[in-house]
Amino acid sequence: MSTINVLSVVHDEFGVPSKVLKSAQSTIPKALSSNQVLIKMLMAPINPSDINMIEGTYHLKPQLPAVVGNEGVGEVLEVGRNVDYLKPGDWVIPSQAGFGTWRTHAVDEVEKFRKISNDIPPLSAATLAVNPCTAYRMLKDFGNLQPGDIVIQNSANSAVGQSVIQIAKAWNLKTINIVRNRDNIDKLVSHLKDLGATHVVTEDFVRTPGMKELISSEGRPKLALNGVGGKSATELLRHIGSKGVMVTYGGMSRQPVIVPTGVFIFKEVSAVGYWNSQWNVENATSPERDLMFDELCDMIRECKLIPPQSEVFNLENFAEAVQSAMEGFQEKKKVLSMENFD
Amino acid sequence: MSTINVLSVVHDEFGVPSKVLKSAQSTIPKALSSNQVLIKMLMAPINPSDINMIEGTYHLKPQLPAVVGNEGVGEVLEVGRNVDYLKPGDWVIPSQAGFGTWRTHAVDEVEKFRKISNDIPPLSAATLAVNPCTAYRMLKDFGNLQPGDIVIQNSANSAVGQSVIQIAKAWNLKTINIVRNRDNIDKLVSHLKDLGATHVVTEDFVRTPGMKELISSEGRPKLALNGVGGKSATELLRHIGSKGVMVTYGGMSRQPVIVPTGVFIFKEVSAVGYWNSQWNVENATSPERDLMFDELCDMIRECKLIPPQSEVFNLENFAEAVQSAMEGFQEKKKVLSMENFD
Structure with missing residues (x-):
């Protein structure tokens, strides 16, 4: 034939x-x-x-x-x-x-x-190629994270969000994960904690004094990952630490990112973007890309990345x-x- | 006594x-x-x-x-x-x-x-210590500028803005300078051009096809300097080049910086802040600070920075x-x- x-x-x-x-x-x-x-x-x-x-x-x-x-x-x-x-x-x-x-x-x-x-x-x-790689690069290339550091993210239940939770766990990073409230929230919280989430909180909780207590016990995140935009991104900026980095990789809310001037000037926060397709173009045959796939496949074999x-x-x-x-x-x-x- | x-x-x-x-x-x-x-x-x-x-x-x-x-x-x-x-x-x-x-x-x-x-x-x-130093550091530390590159700024008539124009001129950088319209605009334009501004345009002009022509003849700026916030900052983002950097050093409009998600993700623009007082704290006795004052004083003696x-x-x-x-x-x-x- x-x-x-x-x-x-x-x-x-x-x-x-x-x-x-x-x-x-x-x-x-x-x-x-x-x-x-x-x-x-x-x-x-x-x-x-x-x-x-x-x-x-x-x-x-x-x-x-x-x-x-x-x-x-x-x-x-x-x-x-x-x-x-x-x-x-x-x-x-x-x-x-x-x-x-x-x-x-x-x-x-x-x-x-x-x-x-x-x-x-x-x-x-x-x-593997889109969501886990996006999560891997954001955790690796931004915020100069060290074991024990804290990352905050919205859209924590998205495919990228779940990859972030698992890769962060494998690298001994703590995560504060923000999800939208829903009927079966307990099930979702327990699923994300099973994946390795340190904290799972709702968008409603983020605006309460409880969130401030959480942040003051854990310290301020060095990295914020934003897949939503709008108010949700502004909340991330409220809690991120001085000299922190917010990486935007999605805009599910279809609202722009709104940054109070003082967050840039006095808190010295940087706001940047990450687009996996463009990274791939610029790193088609880079050693970093080989290393990333090797590490991610190892995590998959060890059931650290499902x-x-x-x-x-x-x-x-x-x-x-x-x-x-x-x-x-x-x-x-x-x-x-x-x-x-x- | x-x-x-x-x-x-x-x-x-x-x-x-x-x-x-x-x-x-x-x-x-x-x-x-x-x-x-x-x-x-x-x-x-x-x-x-x-x-x-x-x-x-x-x-x-x-x-x-x-x-x-x-x-x-x-x-x-x-x-x-x-x-x-x-x-x-x-x-x-x-x-x-x-x-x-x-x-x-x-x-x-x-x-x-x-x-x-x-x-x-x-x-x-x-x-010297506040405005020229702010301008110097923003032009030196962000956007990896090379002679011939283009910088766009709002608030171009402010003290920082005028320093930016002069230092950029001394370093062979081109500037696109946005000012608010006013009665004696011709006088202002000619003053800023005397200082070394490559282009001086009004905020009204920025929203016309003429601005697009200007950008397409000069190329897109690698660096945008924002002292205003609000719509004015959004206009800078519209014209900045891919992988460009916007540095916010002031917020005269008292409006936040609003960044469409795609500007971060697809245009790969970084938005950061600069605060001179904090730089001074971190560089109280740094050689970069000595070099900066030496260079600025040389420019003053040569009447390149008035x-x-x-x-x-x-x-x-x-x-x-x-x-x-x-x-x-x-x-x-x-x-x-x-x-x-x-």
Whole structure:
């Protein structure tokens, strides 16, 4: 057989996912050019940025028509004759955002792929490149943290937030984790504490004297991680320590970050941003990136970094999966599986 | 004569300057202890932070009763027997904020003073420590500027703003200077251009397509200096380049700095603060501080850094001077002179 049948999830215009997404059948030749690699996709998550890219509202706009999906893990089936970096059976993830992971197979130049351990759960491999890497870099590159230091974060129940909790725990950092109040708050608190959270508090609690007591017993955080913006970010700034750093990596509230002038001048706080896709562009082959994947895979093997609670859909049920990913409170990440394809 | 009669401007409560400021007569002994220095003050400016300190609204609250004034130049009259750093005839400025410069004479430990060239105009020496040093440090320590690079600033007509223009010019940096519109705008534009401003634009112009043309011809600034906050700071962020730095050193509008999330994440802009008083505390005897004063005094001698346009009041007329300093648009900085005292 000289070709492979491929099923992809694509769109040829920007818009509401339920209207613009469709599946496409295609074939790719099995004969590879010298630098190419053929992979079979295993799993790919549905991230909020995927939805925004479909809508055309994300900072990265793919050229249309586009295969959807920025993250996921695949298995190498065949490599071109000049490819030494990979061999059949290796697992790979896309080196950069925009690869198009929601498909059963892909052929591309070897430079487009990064090898990843194939002795970790596929779900961990498929969800490693965006959220755990974002958490890792923010904890590593900002605030000059030492063991025992304290980090405060909002959106603590998000995928990034849960990664922050676990990586901080592995590095002996303490965390103060802010979540929105909800009916089953006790269950959430206990889940995050099981992951390693030092403190879990609600946004309501943050505005009470109890929060001041907590801060005065623990000391002021050197690093604040902001995935929300608006009032929630302003609360982080209220509690961060002098010369602290606030890293913004998301803006779930769709409100800007508001910083009182005195926080900059007298508290000497720095406010910066982190964007994982850009870091990857600038560090495509950096040793820091290799070290990061090695460390994160070690944590996964030691069960110090578990994948997000997930609900798995077969790729052909992408429409249902996307719909489900867009509905309100997300207890579980939606993940597409290609394992039932040859 | 074994004592010196001293006239000081003091307050023993916080409040409106016209109500709480008063002059005080005192005497100080001429006999110095081994580490002390006796100085005669020559000149001291009235800065906005002096007013706020009198009101009790500044971040630094002096212990009361307090002698007013953070900045100024004095001449050494006598030194204690262990003092090698200074000799009679030397000029000095306070090493740190909060010294109390609005008085005719002072005695204090030698560590409280920093020697400054006595071959520059007294007005330059009296106004060097706050505004030119703030401008120097912001241009030197942030944004990694190279000759030819562009800096954008609001509040360009302020004392800091005018120092920024001149120091930038001396260092071959280009400046885009934003000022508020006013009746005699042409006169202001020509004054700032005489100082070395590359471009002077009004806040109204900043929101027009002309500003975009200006930016696209000059390139995007690597550094933005914000003394205003609110909308004015948001405009700086609109024009700053990718990976640029915005340094906030003042908040004249009394509005916070509002940063759209994408400016942090996708434009990778850092927002930080600079406070000269704190820098001085951390660099009391650093070589960087010596180098800064040497360079600034060289610029003054070469007429590359001229003092702000000023109106001089005798110290005993402090009430009139303070009142005048608090009135709306300030064409000229108000400065107190002690030269008619012995």
